[in-house]
Amino acid sequence: MSVNTISRKSPTTSGHSCTYGAQVLDDGTTRFRVWAPSAARVELMIDELAFLMERDEEGNHTLTVEVDPDTRYTYRIDDRQVPDPASRSQPGGITGASVVVxxxxxxxxxxxxxxxxxxxxxxxxxxxxxxxxxxxxxQALPRLAACGYTAIELMPVASFQGDRNWGYDGVLPYAPEASYGSIHSLKAMIDAAHQLGLAVILDVVYNHFGPAGNELPSYAPEFFSADVNTPWGAGIDFRRPQVTRFFFDNALLWINEYRFDGLRLDAAHAIEPQALLKELGAAIRRTCLPRGREVWLILENERNAASLLRSDYNAQWNDDAHNVLHVLLTGEQEGYYADFAKHPSEDLAKALAEGFVFQGQNDRRGIPRGEPSQDLPPTSFVLFLQNHDQIGNRPLGERLTCLANEADLRAAMVLVALSPMIPLFFMGEEWGCRTPFHYFTDYPGELAQKVREGRRGKFAHFSGFTDPKQRKRIPDPNAADTYAASIPRVDDDVSALECKRWFAGLLQWRKRYLVDNLADSCALGCEVLGTRAVHARWRLGDGRHWEIALNLSGQNVSLSRDSVAKVLWIEPQDAVDALDRGILTAHTAVVLVRESEGVRLLA
Structure with missing residues (x-):
């Protein structure tokens, strides 16, 4: 696969040569190419004019013509007019004309x-x-940077049906969603982030297309495989090189043309064959990126495939750690939380010491899951208390601020912020936002009804929603009010300001004492101190021992610690006297540092 990266013409521009779509060439012409193996005739349509495209033996239809940038076009495939599946721009939505970029x-x-x-x-x-x-x-980037964030992660921006969607129902993966703004606006946002020292990560969905607006089955049914089933229907057939090129080019487009600093692959466990993940990671790493450029690759993967984290992927979202922390904070045990409800303290200790909780044992469904992960560094795992899934996939979309004890939540945030794992927070978490985040869509007619019924039926076995009347409380995903209610807002300026200062202080401590010493760090183990209480230890790259003791119970527990270990952070602050007596009080987190010989904490 040939790959173009930052343009040689000027260091101030960047592009990527894609196999499919409208590719502006150096000689001023534009090459149009679409894979339509089941089509007898494909025409390029510009201003009602039809230009017959030439078919090759692979089913690619290609035509090179002189057109101006911003020219609108479609393909007429056997008398069916469709947008370009590799369109770079869809200003009129997914059913409108594509635009040459x-x-x-x-x-x-x-x-x-x-x-x-x-x-x-x-x-x-x-x-x-x-x-x-x-x-x-x-415009919000300076505020986010001031909170201590070093990266923002965008939920998917690929074009979808309507104006409201989480983004995981995209159908034109090359075209940024027009309701969010123009291509120029997206690049300007990334540009501004980089000027502030912020990296930008993009969620990408390579396991399915959305339920509305996907035209590929009509002219390229070979794009899908009937023998690979996913929760969204027939799986994408990555055994075909044309399909692989389509998605590999998409990944490289975001990295090279838009200068995203990383990609997070959604539900990578639903991609078959799994070997494709290794191929994609290797393809991105071997591209001719500018010397010294850092590109991050992150997985969401129910299979807990530790082997992928030993090669080209930086890390995986640690759902295991989240799930057990959620059980400890809320007491909830329904759905996938049932896997972590029997021995949550032990499971948390395992997650902090070894990464994954599931490393090959059967889950509640009797399915073996995971691979051994204890040899991986802590930075191979992204740790979080909540994200779009864990909030939005609740019936009423509540955040932890509405579900957990405030003291316990603060203590758990200390763990996330100051653990050697990589921390992730959901928008608004830095100020203690209480706004819900619902599942929302913008579908028409019958599909809207199916989504509404499916959403409510999903929770029919959950306590509090077994009665159909109770399920009517679950917001309608297609209602504009459901989306409006999900926009983060500040309910109390004073409380939000105090929380933001506290949060920024945590991240300042992380930057000052922890970040530079994460290279070559490793876990040393984690001890269960009692019900809902653990004491984890890591060795940092400079030889210091980093410890976090967490007590999410209502009872004090004993904590024996090295007398030379210094308290770096304790939450709440008035728990320090008890700590000096060997007691970790209820609802408390403490970070301890034991210096190695020749290494001293900064003043």
Whole structure:
């Protein structure tokens, strides 16, 4: 696979040569190519004019013509007019015309930016629409940077049906969602982030297309495989090289043309064959990226495939650690939380000491899950208390601020912020946001009804929602009010300001004492102190021992510690006297540092 990276013409522009779509060439012409193996005739349509495209033996239809950038076009495939599946721009939505894009038209300002080492990542996950679009997010970047974030992670931005969606129902994966703003606005937002020292990660979905607007089955049914089933229907057939090229080019487009600093692969466990994940990671790493550029690759993967984290992937979202922390904070045991309800203290200790809880044993469904992970460094795991899934996939979309004891929640946030794992927070978490985050869509007619019924039926076995009348309390995903209620808002300016200062202080401590010493760090084990209480230890790269003791119970527990270990952070602060007596009080977290010989804490 040939790959173009930062343009040789000018260091201020960037582009990627894609196999499919409308590719502006150096001689001023534009090459159009679409894979339509089941089509007898494919025409390029521009201003009602039809141009017959030439078919090759693979089923690719290609035509090179002179057109201006911003020219609108469609394909007429056997008398069916469709947008380009590799369209770079869809200003009129997924059913409208595609637009020719010259990526060299945007002049980048942050040309000295080469990214950040992974160990420096402190991630804020955001939904671009709920943040107000690309331009509004750009204006919010200084505030996010001031909180101590070093990276923002965008939920998917691929074009979808309507104006409201989480983004995981995209159908045109190359085209940024028009309701969020223009391509220029997206690049300007990334540019501004880099000028502030912020990395930008993008969620990408390579396991399915959304239920509305996907035209591929009509002219390229070979794109899908009937013998690979997913929760969303027939699986994408990655055994075909054309399909593989389509998605590999998409990944490289975001990295090279838009200068995203990393990708997070959604539900990677639903991609078959799994060997493709290794191929994709290797393809991204071997591209001719500018020397010294840092690119992050992150997985969401129910299979807990530790082997992928030993090669080209930086880390995986640690759902195991989240799930057990959620059980400890809320007492909930329904759905997948049931897997972590029997021995939550022991499971948390295992997650902090070894990464995954499930490393090959059967889950509640009797399915073996996971691979041994204890040899991996702590930075191979992204730790979080909540994200879009864990909030939005609740019947009423509540955040932990509405579910957990405030003292316990603060103590758990200390663990996330100051653990040697990579921390991730959901938008608004930095100020203690209480706004719900619902599941929302914008589908028409019958599909809207199916989504509404499916959403409510999903929770029919959950306590409090077994009665159909009770399930009517679950917000309608298609209602505009459901989306409006999900936009983060500040309910109490004074409380939010105090929380933000406290949060920023945590991340300042992480930057000052922890980040630079995460290279070559390793876990030393984790002891269960009592019900809902653990004491974890790590060795940092400079030889110091980093310890976090967490007590989420209502009872004090004994904590024996090295007398030379210094208290770096304790929450709440008035728990320090008891700590001196060997007691870790209820609802408390403490961070301890034991210096190695020749190493001293900064003043």
């Amino acid at each position: 010259d990526p060299r038209a945007y002049l980048w300002k942050s040309n000295e930016w080469h990214g950040l080492p992974w160990r420096q990542a402190v991630i804020c996950e955001v939904h671009v629409g709920a943040m107000g679009g690309f331009d509004a997010l750009r």
